[in-house]
Amino acid sequence: MITGGSSGIGLSVAHDVARRGASVTLVARNVSRLEKAQQEVELTMSKLSMDGKVQFFSSDISGSVKNISEMVKNAEASLGPVYMLINCAGFARAQKFEDLSPDLMKQMLDINFTGPMVLTQEVVRGMKVQQEGGVVVFVSSQAGLLGLYGFSAYSASKAAIVRAAEALHMELKPHNISVTVCYPPDTDTPGFVEENQTKPIETKLISEAAGLFKPEEVAKKLVDDSLCGAWSSTVGLEGFMLTTLCAGMGPITDAASFMAQVFLSGLFRSVSAFYLWSFTRIVEREHKKRLENKKSE
Ligand SMILES: NC(=O)C1=CN([C@@H]2O[C@H](COP(=O)(O)OP(=O)(O)OC[C@H]3O[C@@H](n4cnc5c(N)ncnc54)[C@H](OP(=O)(O)O)[C@@H]3O)[C@@H](O)[C@H]2O)C=CC1
Numbered sequence: 001m002i003t004g005g006s007s008g009i010g011l012s013v014a015h016d017v018a019r020r021g022a023s024v025t026l027v028a029r030n031v032s033r034l035e036k037a038q039q040e041v042e043l044t045m046s047k048l049s050m051d052g053k054v055q056f057f058s059s060d061i062s063g064s065v066k067n068i069s070e071m072v073k074n075a076e077a078s079l080g081p082v083y084m085l086i087n088c089a090g091f092a093r094a095q096k097f098e099d100l101s102p103d104l105m106k107q108m109l110d111i112n113f114t115g116p117m118v119l120t121q122e123v124v125r126g127m128k129v130q131q132e133g134g135v136v137v138f139v140s141s142q143a144g145l146l147g148l149y150g151f152s153a154y155s156a157s158k159a160a161i162v163r164a165a166e167a168l169h170m171e172l173k174p175h176n177i178s179v180t181v182c183y184p185p186d187t188d189t190p191g192f193v194e195e196n197q198t199k200p201i202e203t204k205l206i207s208e209a210a211g212l213f214k215p216e217e218v219a220k221k222l223v224d225d226s227l228c229g230a231w232s233s234t235v236g237l238e239g240f241m242l243t244t245l246c247a248g249m250g251p252i253t254d255a256a257s258f259m260a261q262v263f264l265s266g267l268f269r270s271v272s273a274f275y276l277w278s279f280t281r282i283v284e285r286e287h288k289k290r291l292e293n294k295k296s297e
């Protein structure tokens with residue numbers, strides 16, 4: 001089951017798991033985008049002669065618990081128990097702190113945090129009863145590992161889901177259900193194009209430090225990592241440094257990541273000083289530019 005499966009990273013995940021033989025349930029709100037995604041994923045399956053099925057449900061993950069619960073029941077009635085849940089639906093709006101409306105703050109928390117929590121509750125109940133195990137994935141963001149200019153509410157919503165996932169990881173261990181958090185950098189998706197229309201220049205320039213990736217690449221890494229039971233998944237050098245530096249009290253799922261955290265955290269903290277310095281320079285430069293523009297007006 002993939003929320004946000006009709007676009008961007010979620011749609012790429014759908015193609016990826018379809019190629020590996022899975023049947024897929026896509027969840028999003030807009031029906032015509034869902035229909036289009038269903039056809040595309042079916043095509044991927046038929047090209048490889050896979051006999052998986054693709055179904056979709058139009059549902060708002062931040063909607064009523066009753067609707068979410070019914071959606072999960074219906075999905076499982078037709079395609080069987082959910083083995084893998086990928087919480088990808090979400091959105092970002094960048095705005096200077098004092099310009100953020102309470103409505104937008106609430107919307108980001110509802111869709112990026114509360115929605116995935118509620119849906120995961122519904123799915124996990126089923127996974128536990130079936131006792132065969134399962135995989136839960138939350139798509140956070142590199143901006144969930146640090147707060148950055150313009151992303152106060154967004155970063156908070158994406159950080160909140162990480163702490164929740166940590167707790168859930170501990171709870172689900174005995175049930176053979178793994179939990180993975182994915183931290184994408186900027187990724188070339190329809191959602192990214194939309195957020196860029198209103199993004200402050202500072203947010204844009206700071207985010208660029210981690211590069212721009214293709215959704216297919218983020219999706220493949222997400223599926224590979226989560227099927228291995230890895231706690232975290234990311235792409236790129238900055239992604240590696242950031243997840244290593246921010247490992248904190250997160251679960252230890254593989255020796256290589258643990259060793260990297262033990263031996264490289266000090267070094268990466270030093271490296272972070274250079275990034276932070278360059279971010280401060282961006283913010284100060286743009287601030288000065290604005291002041292000068294005002295003066296000349
Ligand atoms: N692209 C990027 O640069 C990055 C993205 N991310 C995260 O990755 C995830 C996917 O992003 P991306 O692929 O860019 O986004 P897109 O906007 O391209 O796709 C978002 C998907 O989520 C669905 N969706 C949004 N809100 C809801 C809702 N309330 N209920 C159900 N479905 C919903 C959308 O469908 P519909 O609107 O029809 O409901 C769509 O299918 C997000 O959580 C985002 O925060 C993280 C880091 C970087």
Ligand SMILES: CCCCCCCCCCCCCCCC(=O)[C@@H](N)CO
Nearest residue numbers: 092141143185186207210238241268272
């Ligand atoms: C050793 C320390 C290394 C530090 C590297 C720091 C790099 C920080 C870059 C932050 C990138 C944030 C991208 C957010 C993308 C996102 O979530 C939006 N596009 C939403 O869609």
